[in-house]
Amino acid sequence: MKPPFPLAALTLTLAACGQPGQKAETSKVATVAVTDAWCRPTPNGAQAGACYATFLASTDDRLTGGSSPAADQVQTHEMSMADGVMHMGELKDGLPLPAGKAVTLAPGGAHLMLTGLAQPLVAGQTTPLTLRFASAPSVTVQAQIRMPSTGGAGMAHGGH
Ligand SMILES: [Cu+2]
Numbered sequence: 086m087k088p089p090f091p092l093a094a095l096t097l098t099l100a101a102c103g104q105p106g107q108k109a110e111t112s113k114v115a116t117v118a119v120t121d122a123w124c125r126p127t128p129n130g131a132q133a134g135a136c137y138a139t140f141l142a143s144t145d146d147r148l149t150g151g152s153s154p155a156a157d158q159v160q161t162h163e164m165s166m167a168d169g170v171m172h173m174g175e176l177k178d179g180l181p182l183p184a185g186k187a188v189t190l191a192p193g194g195a196h197l198m199l200t201g202l203a204q205p206l207v208a209g210q211t212t213p214l215t216l217r218f219a220s221a222p223s224v225t226v227q228a229q230i231r232m233p234s235t236g237g238a239g240m241a242h243g244g245h
Contacts (some may be wrong), residue, residue, distance in 0.1 A: 113143050113144050113184075114143065114144075115142070115143060115144045115146060115218075115220035115221040115222075116142070116143045116221050116222070117140055117141065117142045117143070117146055117148075117182060117216075117218050117221040117224060118140070118141040118224075119138050119139070119140055119216055119224045119226050120138065120139045120141075121137075121138055121139045121189075122136065122137070122138035122214055122226040122227070122228035122229070123136065123137055123138070123228055123229045123230070123231055124136035124137075124199070124206050124212060124214075124228045124229070124230045124231075125192070125206065125230075125231075125232070125233065126205070126206050126207060126208040126230050126231070126232065127202065127205045127206045128205065129205050130205070131202065131205060132200065132201060132202055133198060133199060133200045133201075133202065134156070134198075134199045134202055134206045135162075135192070135196040135197065135198055135199070136159075136190075136196065136197040136199060136212075136214060136228050137189075137190040137191055137192070137196055137197070138189075138190055138197070138214075138216070138226065138228070139187055139188070139189040139190070140182050140187070140188045140189075140190075140216075141182075141185070141186075141187045141188075142182040142183070142184055142185075142186075142188075142218075142221065143184060143185070143221070144184050144220060144221075145181075145182070145183055145184045145220075146182045146184075146218050146219055146220045146221050147178065147179030147180060147181055147182060147218065147219040147220075148161050148179050148180040148182055148188075148216060148217070148218060149161065149179035149217050149218060149219055150179070150216075150217050151197060151214060151215050151216040151217050151223075152215045152217070153199060153212060153213060153214050153215065154203075154213060155199065155202060155203055155204070155206070155212045155213070156199035156200060156201055156202050156203065157200055157201025158198075158199070158200045158201055159197055159198070159199055159200075159214070159215075160175045160197070160198045160200070161175065161176045161179055161180050161195065161197060161198075162174060162175055162176065162195065162196050162197070162198040163176050163180070163194070163195045164193060164194055164195070164196075173198075175198075176195070179218075179219060180195050182218070192233050197214070197216075206230045207230060208230050208231055208232060209230065209231070210230050211227040211228060211229055211230060212227070212228050212230060213225060213226075213227055213228075214226050214227075214228045
């Protein structure tokens with residue numbers, strides 16, 4: 086039985102689509118820009134805190150975790166709803182960062198979880214945060230410790 090469409094012709098058609106110079110992924114260096122890093126203040130005695138940031142990857146990448154001198158561990162967590170209860174857990178494979186698309190972590194969604202805090206996160210201060218990626222080199226930022234922007238969940242703060 087012969088296939089209705091010769092395979093060789095299909096291959097040629099596909100090859101013709103691949104213009105030289107369109108292999109962007111081979112020439113791009115994997116980097117991730119990290120902006121607007123901030124952490125929620127923790128009350129005295131709290132051992133864990135959550136931090137957020139905006140990530141822009143040059144190539145498809147994943148946020149796999151991080152480290153901070155302020156905490157024993159920095160993990161990438163996600164929130165999920167199950168049976169009407171919010172759960173949070175580590176993203177074992179990291180958080181996907183599609184090339185050229187800004188990914189913003191925000192309260193209620195994925196976040197960086199700092200556990201084993203040496204001292205509370207105090208509003209007005211900053212804390213160093215080193216972020217690890219699957220492909221791009223690690224990035225260290227100074228995260229601002231502040232309260233979440235008011236205005237309701239999902240509302241854009243805007244006004245830059
Ligand atoms: Cu968490």
